[in-house]
Amino acid sequence: MCLGLVFLLVAAAHVAQARDPDGRYANSPLKQWFDGLRSGKGPCCSDADGTAVSDVDWESKDGHYRVRLDGEWIDVPDEAVITEPNRAGRAMVWPIRSYMGITIRCFMPGSMT
DSSP states (O other): OOOOHHHOOOOOHHHHHHHOOTTTTTTOOOHHHHHEEEEETOOOOOTOOOEEEEGEEEEEOHHHHHHHEEEEEEEEOGBBBSSSSSSSSSSEEEEEEEEEEEEEEEEOOOOOO
């Protein structure tokens, strides 16, 4: 099997499985809601996979979002934006890091309060 295909399979498996190794989110009242979140790019997985984003690290400009991760501003693809109401209140992003950089699987805008 070619090395590239092996890498792709390993990366896909890593992205597809939800992470909550110590079970800290198992009893969260929002667990089911987080587990069911989807963007146009597919399921976001769960709160354990997402990262909360401070208000200063995300913005909306000309009808599009962008987030600052690892000191770099990254445009959020329109299909990655979660359109249902944000029950968590804070902005969250589900980044996918790879050798090609960071892409955004899901983004949920916060209240900016």
